[in-house]
Amino acid sequence: MSGTDQVNLATSGHPWFGDRYLAPAAPGDMIRQLIRNGLRDTGWPYQSVLPAAPMTIPRAAYAQIFRVAGALVELLRRTALETASSNRERLAVYRMPDSEDQLWMRDPFLDERYADCVVRPDLVIGSDGPRFVEFNVSGALGGVIETQSRLDVWQELYADEDGHMPFRSPDPLAVRAEMFRSLSAELAVAPRVAIVGSARVAGASSRYFEVEAEYHRSHGLTTRFFEPEELHEAWDCPPHLRYPIGLRNFTIPDWVDAEVPTAPVQDALDHGCLLVGTQTSTFLHTKLTMGLLSEGRPWMSTAERELVDRYLPWTRVLSDRPTEVGGRQVDLLPYVVSNRERLVLKEALGDCGKQVTIGREVSASVWQSAVDAGIAAPSVVQEFVAPRTCRVALIADGADEHHYADVAPVLGPLLFGGRPAGVFCRYRTDGSTGIVTARGLASSGDNVMVAI
Numbered sequence: 021m022s023g024t025d026q027v028n029l030a031t032s033g034h035p036w037f038g039d040r041y042l043a044p045a046a047p048g049d050m051i052r053q054l055i056r057n058g059l060r061d062t063g064w065p066y067q068s069v070l071p072a073a074p075m076t077i078p079r080a081a082y083a084q085i086f087r088v089a090g091a092l093v094e095l096l097r098r099t100a101l102e103t104a105s106s107n108r109e110r111l112a113v114y115r116m117p118d119s120e121d122q123l124w125m126r127d128p129f130l131d132e133r134y135a136d137c138v139v140r141p142d143l144v145i146g147s148d149g150p151r152f153v154e155f156n157v158s159g160a161l162g163g164v165i166e167t168q169s170r171l172d173v174w175q176e177l178y179a180d181e182d183g184h185m186p187f188r189s190p191d192p193l194a195v196r197a198e199m200f201r202s203l204s205a206e207l208a209v210a211p212r213v214a215i216v217g218s219a220r221v222a223g224a225s226s227r228y229f230e231v232e233a234e235y236h237r238s239h240g241l242t243t244r245f246f247e248p249e250e251l252h253e254a255w256d257c258p259p260h261l262r263y264p265i266g267l268r269n270f271t272i273p274d275w276v277d278a279e280v281p282t283a284p285v286q287d288a289l290d291h292g293c294l295l296v297g298t299q300t301s302t303f304l305h306t307k308l309t310m311g312l313l314s315e316g317r318p319w320m321s322t323a324e325r326e327l328v329d330r331y332l333p334w335t336r337v338l339s340d341r342p343t344e345v346g347g348r349q350v351d352l353l354p355y356v357v358s359n360r361e362r363l364v365l366k367e368a369l370g371d372c373g374k375q376v377t378i379g380r381e382v383s384a385s386v387w388q389s390a391v392d393a394g395i396a397a398p399s400v401v402q403e404f405v406a407p408r409t410c411r412v413a414l415i416a417d418g419a420d421e422h423h424y425a426d427v428a429p430v431l432g433p434l435l436f437g438g439r440p441a442g443v444f445c446r447y448r449t450d451g452s453t454g455i456v457t458a459r460g461l462a463s464s465g466d467n468v469m470v471a472i
Contacts, residue, residue, distance in 0.1 A: 033410055131298045155304065168193050186472065196436045207264070255287075361380040427448060
C-alpha cells in the first residue's frame, strides 16, 4: 500500500484540491491492464493516457460538494415544479420538443416525486472554489459504471492486508442498490429491479448494462437488463416474477436516433413499473431551470439566495429582456453580444458538450450567430468559469513510468436517492481547457476522485 506524498500548492492550481496525493501503487503495465479490463466491452472509448492513481481532495472538500449539491438539487426541483401546475403545461413553458411528451406515469405524483433519484451535477473549481455549471438529472447519466470500475482498481491496489484504505469513497453501485431497496420498501413492492436500455445506441453495449445487473445480483438484489422488446416480461407474468421498479438507462433523443422503440417502455409504465428518473426529470435536467434558479425565485430565503450566488455561475435564460448583472440592470441581448469573452452559450437540452459555445474560443461573428440561434432554440447564457488545475499521475501508452500533469477537471458528484455515491472526473490529459467530455477527444481522460 502506498502512502500519501506532498505536492507543491504553487503547481496544484487551487488550495481547494489540498496538498496531498496518492503515489502510484503498482507498475504501469499492471495499472493499465487492470483499468482496461474493468471497462472491457462496455463501449467506453480507448484512452492512450490512463490514470496512475486516484485523484484526491481533502475530506472537508469532498463533503462540501455533496452537501451543496444536495441543497441545489432540491432548489432546482422546486424551481422546475413551480413553473406550471402539470407536466403537460411545463412542456409548453419550457418549449420542449414533441418527442419529450411521452413516457409519463399514470400517477403524476409518482412522476414528480421520483424525478430526482439519479443526479450528477458538473462543477469546476474556479478562483472562488466550486462552481456548479450544470445539472444532469437522468437515469441515463454517464459516469456510474466508469467510477465504479476505476474505484475497484484503486481499492485492489491500495488496500492493506486488513482491507483498510488510505482514502474514502462510497461505491456507486452499492449506493444505487440501496436506493432501489429503499424505493421498494417505500412503495411496498418486491425489490426486483429492471435496468432498461439498449445496446443499439451508439457507444453502448449489453455488457455496460449487465455490469450493474451482475453487481446487484451478487449483492442479493434481483436485477435484470431489458432491451425494450423484452420489457413486457417485466410485467406480463405472475406477480412474484414482476419487476416493479427499475432504472431508465436511456434518453429519448438517443433512442430516436438509433430507431429504438419507446412504446414498450410506455406499456411497462402503464402497468405499474416505476422507472427512475421519471419523465419529469427532464425539467430538472434542462439548463433553463438552472437559469431560473440563478435569477432568483420569489420564495427563496436569504440563505438560499446566498447559496445560489456562491455556487452557481451567473446564468440566464436567453431572451430579449432586462436582467441583473453584478447588481446593475442591463438589456440581456446587447450585454451578451458585447461580453463574448466572459460568457458561454448552452442549448437547454444539449449534453456531452454538444450545443455549447465558449465565447472566448470563437470570433465575434460566430458568437453573434450562436446568440441568434440561441434565441430561436431554448438556451441559456452563463458566466464562463476559468477552471483551476490539479496535479495528477498519468500513464501513457508505451511508457514504463508514470508522469505528472496539471489538468483542469470537471467533477461529477453522483447522488442516488439523495445519497453521495462517488465523484466521476473528466479532464484533458494534455492539460488544455475547454469543453471536457470523456468521448470524442484523443486527450480525453477520466478517473474517480476520493477523499483523503
